[in-house]
Amino acid sequence: MSVEKLIVDHMETWTSALQTRSTAGRGSSGKIDLYGIKKLRELILELAVRGKLVPQDPNDEPASELLKRIAAEKAELVKQGKIKKQKPLPEISEEEKPFELPEGWEWVRVADLMEVINGRAYKKHEMLQTGTPLLRVGNLFTSNEWYYSDLQLDENKYINNGDLIYAWSASFGPFIWTGEKVIYHYHIWKLNLFAEEYSNKYFIHDFLLSITDKIKSQGNGIAMLHMTKEKMEQQIIALPPINEQQQIVRKIRELTVLCDQLEQQSLTSLDAHQQLVETLLGTLTDSQNAEELAENWARISEHFDTLFTTEASVDTLKQTILQLAVMGKLVPQDPNDEPASELLKRIAQEKAQLVKEGKIKKQKPLPPISDEEKPFELPEGWEWCRIDDLTFCFWRNTKTTEKTTC
Secondary structure, three states, X not given: OOHHHHHHHOHHHHHHOOEEOXXXXXXXXXXXXXXXXXXXXXXXXXXXXXXXXXXOOOOOOOHHHHHHHHHHHHHHHHXXXXXOOOOOOOOOOHHHOOOOOOXXXXXXXXXXXXXXXXXXXXXXXXXXXXXXXXXXXXXXXXXXOOEEEOOOOOHHHEEOOOOEEEEEEOEEEEEEOOOOOEEEEOOEEEEEEOOOOOXXXXXXXXXXXXXXXXHHHOOEOOOOOEOOHHHHHOOEEEEOOHHHHHHHHHHHHHHHHHHHHHHHHHHHHHHHHHHHHHHHHHHHHOOOOHHHHHHHHHHHXXXXXXXXXXXXXXXXXXXXXXXXXXXXXXXXXXXXXXXXXXXXHHHHHHHHHHHHOOOOOOOOOOOOOOHHHOOOXXXXXXXXXXXXXXXXXXXXXXXXXXXXXX
């Protein structure tokens, strides 16, 4: 079964699986994580790096031949003094290989394909408001709070548009830099491929993305997780023939566009759903009498299982119940109940007695409640009052702060 068919045939499964984010974003669907589509993206990457996304071509030059030419390019760079000769890398053991490779593929260590270049630690006085932009991990996710520097550095301490980089502290993961020329912080590695004609940087990016959780699990630190350069250099990559690398990259991009479309459709649908829920629940709080409230609730209850399917819709229902309660629409009024106006008289008497006994201070007269302040009409027997009509506050001074307890 093709991946496209897998997506289309199980569309409802991918789009209906939701989770709640720890922090809310913009819009009513901002705190919803489209879990199904997220897992679909992960599945696409997993199939890609295992050689199951596109068919193999037996006529393709095998990766073993590519590795010979990459090794030759690397040796030439060492000879020219452009890179340092590295220590021999350990053989890849069978225990390290997480899965069986297709014919023509090879396991290879990161350091066999690329140079992992450390960023630079910048002192406070080197971080300016003008000069060459300084790329930090946070800038990979937002354009805010950029620093600059006027230092003249070696060329390998600069990142250019299209360069492959890797964030290795706090936020892990590979990126293809799309922006102006920048210098980069030491929490970022620049990954310079020895021979891009034999190892596609977009394929390498996608493979590193697929194993980022594994790389992160090998990190050190408690307050801030980080990865060592040596461990990164020894990570293993499954390398296909160059033609297949290019096909895989194209297929991933095609399917990513499809996932983006599904995501946008789902978010639009969630927003529309939430607006419908809010509109219908609004008819409850706007009901003028018990009969109208009963009619509006009957209309909603017929579609209860369809309407209240997301956490946002359930939260809105809870808030509506609270609103109905404070508006006096949740339970019927009893005409035999003593009205709140009488309660307020007795509370005022209790308050006056406390003032007389010196237990509380006499307060300034409170202003009358205007009609503009009243947010809704009250049922018979209810009264609007100020909080200070019901409570009093104690002020307690400490050496460091002033606290209020009501």
